[in-house]
Amino acid sequence: MKISELSERSGVPVATVKFYIREGMLPRGETVSATRAEYDEGHLARLRVIAALTGVRGLPLARVRDILALIDAPTGDPVEILGRAVGALPPYVDELRGDHPLARAAIAELGLTYDADFTAVAQLEEALRALEAAGLDASPAALRRYGDAMLQVASAELALLPGMRLDEAVTYAVLGTALYEPVMLALRRLAHHHLLVARPPASTDPEEKRRNLSQKP
Amino acid sequence: MKISELSERSGVPVATVKFYIREGMLPRGETVSATRAEYDEGHLARLRVIAALTGVRGLPLARVRDILALIDAPTGDPVEILGRAVGALPPYVDELRGDHPLARAAIAELGLTYDADFTAVAQLEEALRALEAAGLDASPAALRRYGDAMLQVASAELALLPGMRLDEAVTYAVLGTALYEPVMLALRRLAHHHLLVARPPASTDPEEKRRNLSQKP
Numbered sequence: 001m002k003i004s005e006l007s008e009r010s011g012v013p014v015a016t017v018k019f020y021i022r023e024g025m026l027p028r029g030e031t032v033s034a035t036r037a038e039y040d041e042g043h044l045a046r047l048r049v050i051a052a053l054t055g056v057r058g059l060p061l062a063r064v065r066d067i068l069a070l071i072d073a074p075t076g077d078p079v080e081i082l083g084r085a086v087g088a089l090p091p092y093v094d095e096l097r098g099d100h101p102l103a104r105a106a107i108a109e110l111g112l113t114y115d116a117d118f119t120a121v122a123q124l125e126e127a128l129r130a131l132e133a134a135g136l137d138a139s140p141a142a143l144r145r146y147g148d149a150m151l152q153v154a155s156a157e158l159a160l161l162p163g164m165r166l167d168e169a170v171t172y173a174v175l176g177t178a179l180y181e182p183v184m185l186a187l188r189r190l191a192h193h194h195l196l197v198a199r200p201p202a203s204t205d206p207e208e209k210r211r212n213l214s215q216k217p
Numbered sequence: 218m219k220i221s222e223l224s225e226r227s228g229v230p231v232a233t234v235k236f237y238i239r240e241g242m243l244p245r246g247e248t249v250s251a252t253r254a255e256y257d258e259g260h261l262a263r264l265r266v267i268a269a270l271t272g273v274r275g276l277p278l279a280r281v282r283d284i285l286a287l288i289d290a291p292t293g294d295p296v297e298i299l300g301r302a303v304g305a306l307p308p309y310v311d312e313l314r315g316d317h318p319l320a321r322a323a324i325a326e327l328g329l330t331y332d333a334d335f336t337a338v339a340q341l342e343e344a345l346r347a348l349e350a351a352g353l354d355a356s357p358a359a360l361r362r363y364g365d366a367m368l369q370v371a372s373a374e375l376a377l378l379p380g381m382r383l384d385e386a387v388t389y390a391v392l393g394t395a396l397y398e399p400v401m402l403a404l405r406r407l408a409h410h411h412l413l414v415a416r417p418p419a420s421t422d423p424e425e426k427r428r429n430l431s432q433k434p
Contacts, residue, residue: 045352052347056308079413086406091273091399103403110404113411120406127399130269134392135262138400145373146401147408149366154408156362175351177409181402182308182344183355184363186320187327188401189303189337189394191364191371194330196295 003029006039010047017047023061025050025068049175056182063088067174074170078161085174086119089181093122100125102138109140110147153184220246223256227264234264240278242267242285266392273399280305284391291387295378302391303336306398310339317342319355326357327364370401 007014020026026046029037046068053064066088070081100116103125107114115121131138157176161169224231237243243263246254263285270281283305287298317333320342324331332338348355374393378386 048350048352052351056343056347058307079410082406082409082413090275107407112404112407113414115410115414118407118410120403120410124400124403124407126273127396127403130273131396131400133265134269134396135265136389136392136396143400143404145370146397146404149370150401150404151408151411153362153366154405154412158409158412172353175353177406179344179348179351179353180363181405183341183348183360184367184401184405185398186337186341186344187329187360187363187367188371188398189299190324190329190335190341191368192299192375192394193296193332193335193337194368195371195375196299197330197332 001039001044003037003039006043006047010044010051012047012051020047020050023065025065052175052179057089057178059088059090059178067178070174071167071171074167076166078169078173081170081173082177083118085177086123089178091123091126093119093126102128102132106138106140106143106147110143110151112147112151218256218261220254220256223260223264227261227268229264229268237264237267240282242282269392269396274306274395276305276307276395284395287391288384288388291384293383295386295390298387298390299394300335302394303340306395308340308343310336310343319345319349323355323357323360323364327360327368329364329368 001009003014003017006012007017010017012020017026021028026043029039029043032038049071050064050068053059053067054061059067067085070084070088075081098116100121103121104114106124106128107121128138136142157180160172164172218226220231220234223229224234227234229237234243238245243260246256246260249255266288267281267285270276270284271278276284284302287301287305292298315333317338320338321331323341323345324338345355353359374397377389381389
């Protein structure tokens with residue numbers, strides 16, 4: 001297809017497509033004449049991935065480039081791939097090295113693995129510090145509400161990996177880390193809404209209050 | 218305490234403290250002389266909340282102001298409070314009204330409540346569109362991995378509300394929506410890491426491979 005069709009089908013302006021090509025984020029089209037290049041479904045798929053990462057995730061371009069580089073040159077070590085993918089996602093933490101006392105205690109309590117070099121440890125430290133600063137409960141019991149659910153989610157996600165080819169598995173791990181997060185957060189918000197709407201409201205009708213009181217033994 | 222001590226204990230520069238006061242996000246101190254105002258623990262707590270929301274959440278100032286307004290003037294309707302809190306959090310969606318076909322189908326499948334006016338519906342629509350654009354699985358089975366876990370998390374969170382005063386409940390609902398999200402995401406990343414590190418690696422040692430093969434029946 002021509003660049004104009006590629007632009008139309010992806011929803012990405014022609015100038016932006018050309019920018020991504022110059023930046024090495026999108027391969028050049030195949031030159032068919034001095035003034036025309038031909039693009040294929042692979043170009044379209046790549047543009048849609050870029051749009052997904054810059055769109056709903058709102059990632060800065062430099063981080064999108066990091067994620068694309070991981071997909072383009074898959075290595076065989078899943079722990080390293082995960083570490084690099086997580087490092088490309090917010091929250092971006094300044095002090096990667098050093099001690100992370102709140103995260104270390106939480107990770108021990110939840111039975112997870114503490115590895116100070118894995119970016120999510122520093123991200124958890126920041127998140128727990130923010131909870132404490134705001135006066136919210138960061139106790140082991142509070143964290144267990146999330147830890148157990150996340151272990152269950154992560155197990156279900158990783159169960160799919162063994163059936164995949166290496167390049168598929170890397171794409172799934174990298175894009176899945178980035179793109180299932182907004183889904184999960186939206187679903188938590190919807191679950192709150194659902195539970196609040198579905199539960200019987202505290203009555204403000206005096207007549208009904210009287211009836212409820214009179215039913216007390 | 219003096220403004221200098223307030224700044225030191227909160228980690229927020231004096232100029233920024235003054236800015237928050239001018240913007241109405243932080244109450245003025247009590248005037249004790251022509252050149253001095255006195256601040257208390259309430260000022261410190263408020264500054265820490267602002268720092269938590271701008272820090273780990275990286276929220277724009279206008280959104281932080283929306284969240285503070287919710288805490289300062291709690292209304293009795295939890296669904297409305299949740300709706301306004303969620304509207305102050307990313308992803309910021311343009312088209313709130315209108316149809317959300319992917320989200321509607323997913324919500325029906327998961328047994329949640331569809332309310333097109335609740336911002337998380339539009340947020341889920343965007344998130345699902347990004348999944349599809351990137352070629353990731355957005356089928357009901359894939360979404361159930363997240364939906365069931367989020368319903369479990371939300372139930373545990375809401376179970377705490379009945380024991381709280383109205384202002385406590387509003388603060389918990391509003392700040393909790395914002396500040397437990399980064400904790401949950403960090404824990405999902407840590408759970409992936411833990412499961413990858415803990416599982417037996419595919420062997421690359423030829424000698425071991427041979428042994429494994431010879432053990433086959």
